[in-house]
Amino acid sequence: MSILKRALSDRRVRAVVAEAAAAYIRLVRVTGRWTIEGAETPERLVAAGRPFIVAFWHGRLLMLPSAWPFAQPMHMVISRHRDGLLIARTIRSFGLATIAGSTSKGGTQVLRNILRALKEGAYVGVTPDGPRGPRMRVSAGVVQAARLAGVPILPVTYAASRRKVMTSWDRFVVALPFARGIIRWSEPIEVPAEADAATVEAIRQALEDHLNAEARALDERVGARPIEPAPRPDESSGVDARAVGTSASR
DSSP, rough: HHHHHHHHHHHHHHHHHHHHHHHHHHHHHHHSSSEEETTTTHHHHHTTOOOOOEOGGGGOOOGGGGOOOOSEEEEEEEEEEEEHHHHHHHGGGOOOEESSSSSSSSHHHHHHHHHHHHTTTTTEEEOOTTTTSSSTTOTHHHHHHHHHHOOEEEEEEEEEEEEESSSSOOOOOOEETTEEEEEEEOOOOOOOOOOOOOOOOHHHHHHHHHHHHHHHHHHHHHTTTOOOOOOOOOHHHHHHGGGGGOOOOO
């Protein structure tokens, strides 16, 4: 275990790092030229009192906490892993709550927690390729959660003209100060309550294709090199991991 990983195992160190991360996100927003597109979509649903699931790639998580301007609670599904604990501590600085767990490990319990939050009128944020990938590939869990809860899925993503792309599995995008940035909400994707396996798969694929197309389009608009998805599970290993679970430079 590296020195950094050992340090992050200490909750006091995590607290300091999380505060620094939250301050950095605010710095990037204040110094940059950021626009939010499509905000009328979540505004419309919130005004109608209709809960929904927000879906975004794990690698595009950094700037999205600042894209939630509503007083109504948002719960983000965060893994119990050390990195997840750091993310959870960071997003609390923006008034967001968390649901511990992942849609690929302990999926039954986290699904219950998601459904409970939605039933109580909260909104839930999910990274459908998290917590460990494959990058930019949607697991079926988010679609099944939307079907069971009777709520739509709202895709959202962002891009920044000045950024650092990490070598992590998700190619985590770190927006830099003084960047031109775009955060874009898409129209809701509805999941019929009676959806069978084929319909769920079709919606899962549509969500994946849409999120990838949006990320590519925004990257190109700000002059950044698009980030490619990981190979499909069936292309790399012959096993489709989406069927077995629900689940960061130019």
